[in-house]
Amino acid sequence: MSKMLVIGSVALDTVITPVGTSEDILGGSATYFSISASFFTPLNLVATVGMDFPDCHRSLIKGFGVNIKGLETKKGKTFRWTGSYKEDMNCAKTLDTQLNVFADFRPLIPKECKNSKYIFLANIDPDLQLHILKCFGDNKFVGCDSMNYWIQNKPCALKKLVKKGTFVFLNDAEAKLFSGESNIIKAGRYLLSLGPRFAIIKRGEYGAILFAKDKVLCLTTAYPLENVCDPTGAGDTFAGGFMGYLAKMNRVNDQVVQKALLYGSVMASFAVEDFGVNRFLKLKKQDIEKRYNRFKKLTVV
Amino acid sequence: MSKMLVIGSVALDTVITPVGTSEDILGGSATYFSISASFFTPLNLVATVGMDFPDCHRSLIKGFGVNIKGLETKKGKTFRWTGSYKEDMNCAKTLDTQLNVFADFRPLIPKECKNSKYIFLANIDPDLQLHILKCFGDNKFVGCDSMNYWIQNKPCALKKLVKKGTFVFLNDAEAKLFSGESNIIKAGRYLLSLGPRFAIIKRGEYGAILFAKDKVLCLTTAYPLENVCDPTGAGDTFAGGFMGYLAKMNRVNDQVVQKALLYGSVMASFAVEDFGVNRFLKLKKQDIEKRYNRFKKLTVV
Numbered sequence: 001m002s003k004m005l006v007i008g009s010v011a012l013d014t015v016i017t018p019v020g021t022s023e024d025i026l027g028g029s030a031t032y033f034s035i036s037a038s039f040f041t042p043l044n045l046v047a048t049v050g051m052d053f054p055d056c057h058r059s060l061i062k063g064f065g066v067n068i069k070g071l072e073t074k075k076g077k078t079f080r081w082t083g084s085y086k087e088d089m090n091c092a093k094t095l096d097t098q099l100n101v102f103a104d105f106r107p108l109i110p111k112e113c114k115n116s117k118y119i120f121l122a123n124i125d126p127d128l129q130l131h132i133l134k135c136f137g138d139n140k141f142v143g144c145d146s147m148n149y150w151i152q153n154k155p156c157a158l159k160k161l162v163k164k165g166t167f168v169f170l171n172d173a174e175a176k177l178f179s180g181e182s183n184i185i186k187a188g189r190y191l192l193s194l195g196p197r198f199a200i201i202k203r204g205e206y207g208a209i210l211f212a213k214d215k216v217l218c219l220t221t222a223y224p225l226e227n228v229c230d231p232t233g234a235g236d237t238f239a240g241g242f243m244g245y246l247a248k249m250n251r252v253n254d255q256v257v258q259k260a261l262l263y264g265s266v267m268a269s270f271a272v273e274d275f276g277v278n279r280f281l282k283l284k285k286q287d288i289e290k291r292y293n294r295f296k297k298l299t300v301v
Numbered sequence: 302m303s304k305m306l307v308i309g310s311v312a313l314d315t316v317i318t319p320v321g322t323s324e325d326i327l328g329g330s331a332t333y334f335s336i337s338a339s340f341f342t343p344l345n346l347v348a349t350v351g352m353d354f355p356d357c358h359r360s361l362i363k364g365f366g367v368n369i370k371g372l373e374t375k376k377g378k379t380f381r382w383t384g385s386y387k388e389d390m391n392c393a394k395t396l397d398t399q400l401n402v403f404a405d406f407r408p409l410i411p412k413e414c415k416n417s418k419y420i421f422l423a424n425i426d427p428d429l430q431l432h433i434l435k436c437f438g439d440n441k442f443v444g445c446d447s448m449n450y451w452i453q454n455k456p457c458a459l460k461k462l463v464k465k466g467t468f469v470f471l472n473d474a475e476a477k478l479f480s481g482e483s484n485i486i487k488a489g490r491y492l493l494s495l496g497p498r499f500a501i502i503k504r505g506e507y508g509a510i511l512f513a514k515d516k517v518l519c520l521t522t523a524y525p526l527e528n529v530c531d532p533t534g535a536g537d538t539f540a541g542g543f544m545g546y547l548a549k550m551n552r553v554n555d556q557v558v559q560k561a562l563l564y565g566s567v568m569a570s571f572a573v574e575d576f577g578v579n580r581f582l583k584l585k586k587q588d589i590e591k592r593y594n595r596f597k598k599l600t601v602v
Binding site: 087088182183184185186189203205206207209216217218219220221224225226227228297298299 | 388389483484485486487490504506507508510517518519520521522525526527528529598599600
């Protein structure tokens with residue numbers, strides 16, 4: 001039985017980048033997270049889709065060893081997102097969002113998932129994230145993600161959530177907005193002050209910073225890439241690699257978490273090399289190890 | 302006799318940052334470079350100032366063990382620069398530039414400096430940088446810096462210069478402009494294609510990338526700082542630490558250059574902690590080693 005669970009979105013995305021356009025492709029936070037984590041550990045996915053969700057996408061996710069018993073099909077349409085990226089690829093511009101069945105997402109946690117040890121609450125309403133957390137026992141490590149919308153509209157619920165989480169994942173803009181700090185180190189310190197054991201600030205092509213015990217525990221650049229095709233899902237892919245590695249090691253301590261930061265970066269570097277989750281269709285475990293080792297060598301010591 | 306030489310500007314700066322304003326303080330590329338490098342090696346400085354240049358600044362530079370015999374005093378005023386920084390501190394806005402005596406800078410290389418082995422040509426007219434290079438023999442390592450103005454107005458001269466240099470130092474915006482590439486790895490590859498042995502792209506608070514042999518040799522984040530006071534001179538300070546370390550080791554190979562990248566980052570992290578060169582007045586060599594070791598630990602391995 002798998003120890004890991006992700007609760008989030010499964011979506012149909014339309015992505016426009018300088019490289020090209022890709023329509024109605026498989027996307028969503030839970031999709032990216034679970035496919036990334038699947039290279040390290042089996043896991044369960046809880047999400048909802050509409051009647052229009054293609055069977056081939058369902059098979060694709062399943063093909064990675066992800067248990068999709070918790071992927072509910074509801075009357076209506078699947079969550080759809082359309083976004084575009086300019087030359088620098090650092091920031092998506094949302095052109096259209098249709099929540100559809102995701103608007104009423106009230107995840108049912110399958111019984112066999114209730115003693116999951118590694119849980120990722122992808123970006124949804126923090127009140128809902130808090131509600132979901134009540135389903136689980138004490139022996140768990142929880143990662144939470146969020147976004148500007150919830151920081152601005154539900155800051156109190158988000159603070160409660162972050163307090164209960166083991167890991168909080170935010171990007172630099174979100175961390176600065178949430179903390180009210182323009183300095184990223186102060187922003188990280190603020191996140192830790194809310195109570196989680198670790199805070200991870202993602203900086204896109206510039207890497208990530210891991211905070212623990214009131215200070216920077218470690219930091220990394222991003223793996224250098226000459227060709228970036230589609231940055232969509234890089235953050236969830238990062239979290240999937242990070243938490244997937246922890247579940248694989250089945251230990252959470254400073255040293256393991258440092259390595260997890262590097263594995264998360266490596267997985268994100270693969271994600272952006274093709275549209276959607278395409279890059280993972282031809283990815284092998286040895287490719288991950290190879291890039292991990294190359295990445296280590298590139299990092300100054 | 303010192304093996305190292307820097308040719309650049311010595312200036313009086315007025316700097317406005319969110320932390321405060323500092324008027325008519327000692328600045329200039331050669332100042333920052335030489336003070337930073339002086340922690341690793343003795344060196345000579347060649348620059349020009351006006352009659353208004355305070356003796357105390359002269360003594361201050363000299364106090365770091367920098368030979369200022371090549372600091373010429375000319376009739377007229379010293380080069381003055383006024384700039385301001387907003388909250389994010391990543392980019393200076395130039396409010397005023399008065400070249401004064403620096404407009405006719407035709408450096409005279411003192412005889413005893415002509416067999417310098419480590420030479421840094423700070424940002425000046427690339428034709429002048431090329432002219433200066435003719436003064437030296439073959440057994441030398443040359444670092445060159447430049448800026449957007451020369452990239453736009455004298456690209457051919459700059460290409461010739463980069464070809465003759467051992468190291469080219471540019472920031473990310475400059476490297477992208479010079480190469481016409483929006484991807485930083487492609488920009489670095491372009492710089493190498495011009496002929497230098499190493500290319501270093503500086504990314505401010507995000508670190509630096511070192512390119513060699515047609516690829517990324519290593520990359521680093523910046524040392525994480527909670528309080529940034531004044532980013533002026535960080536790039537020249539970085540180059541000073543980088544080349545100073547090379548001169549100290551008196552070796553240029555991949556391994557030494559990788560370490561130099563880290564020492565450059567450490568020196569830059571000190572520079573920005575106070576206005577102008579103030580931080581260096583109380584800096585000790587053991588502070589550098591301490592931060593270098595802490596930095597290494599923070600970098601994921």
